[in-house]
């Protein structure tokens with residue numbers, strides 16, 4: 001599982017069959033003459049061979065010794081990057097469709113180059129799915145799971161969640177979810193300060209990290225003190241409300257639905273952003289902006305034609321589409337003014353720039369699959385959005401490779417391209433450092449050393465589309 005050095009593959013001592021093609025007996029794969037973007041720093045290694053044995057990259061270089069029966073992938077004119085991570089991707093099967101479709105969704109996500117997925121709100125069947133992926137029984141991205149959500153308020157149909165109001169309830173929930181095997185504790189909306197303090201304190205004493213939303217009762221300073229990993233840049237806009245404003249709230253999180261709160265956009269003091277970014281950096285807190293989700297749904301909007309043209313469309317039944325898009329006419333019937341929505345975009349983009357400049361580790365998260373924005377496809381859109389905010393394509397790629405693996409704690413094993421690292425890779429037909437949109441031009445995905453070339457990815461997508469397009473909504 002760990003480092004396998006060059007000598008071991010020369011001796012054919014590695015038993016894994018992970019990268020064998022049917023006609024090849026060797027467990028060695030070589031991606032030949034490829035431009036490697038290793039992501040350890042900004043550089044390209046031109047025209048090198050990448051040798052993979054079993055699930056591990058064993059060497060990079062030119063003219064390396066390889067077994068004659070190694071599987072060979074022609075990398076000429078192609079670029080190789082580490083596999084992508086989506087740090088905030090829910091599955092349709094978490095809430096909207098039956099668990100039997102989980103593996104189909106993972107296939108779609110993997111075919112888009114995502115080799116690790118953090119699903120922030122877990123449930124028991126996802127624990128089993130995580131184990132099935134880990135032992136190779138299901139082909140998909142490695143899963144990291146948040147707990148069922150701890151919320152201060154639930155409503156009929158709230159998924160995988162539990163209301164906690166008091167300290168003892170919050171502590172008990174944290175213990176229960178830690179013991180059940182979830183990787184992180186997930187906090188969501190309307191949590192009381194008492195419940196937040198107890199949950200974060202209990203989690204700290206148990207050694208499990210807390211991720212999620214920050215509400216009006218908690219606010220940014222408290223979340224930073226608690227070293228919570230913040231999703232959606234919750235409470236960042238609220239931190240820009242001037243002291244003399246006749247309100248304290250703005251439009252973070254589900255408050256985007258409250259039209260009167262959009263008036264706050266006329267007041268917000270953008271000159272505070274650098275100081276806030278420094279506070280986040282000093283706290284060592286990583287941030288998942290999920291800007292593409294918020295902009296697509298609530299700020300820019302999407303036309304019917306744009307939705308019809310999304311690559312996700314063929315994976316959705318008409319009945320499920322109606323459920324997933326139910327909020328759209330409700331929101332856009334009486335939307336905030338264009339000027340306020342534009343200011344919302346500008347401020348959130350400026351936060352991304354300033355957070356990055358301050359040294360905050362930004363994380364790529366799609367917040368799939370609401371409004372037909374599915375992990376994989378939507379992961380690519382979030383990368384676009386980092387560049388739209390002012391990051392370079394290289395810096396955007398960091399949010400989906402090294403930064404998440406550093407946060408997840410497995411950067412020593414995966415997340416850059418180097419000998420000894422797990423072979424989770426994406427082979428691209430074009431250079432993503434020239435245009436981040438080129439992460440979509442996928443020639444092959446390598447997951448745990450298993451190479452899936454374009455024709456196989458297309459077969460996986462077709463099979464998943466056949467099944468998922470018949471999946472009926474559960475409600």
Ligand SMILES: [Zn+2]
Nearest residue numbers: 088090120367
């Ligand atoms: Zn989410």
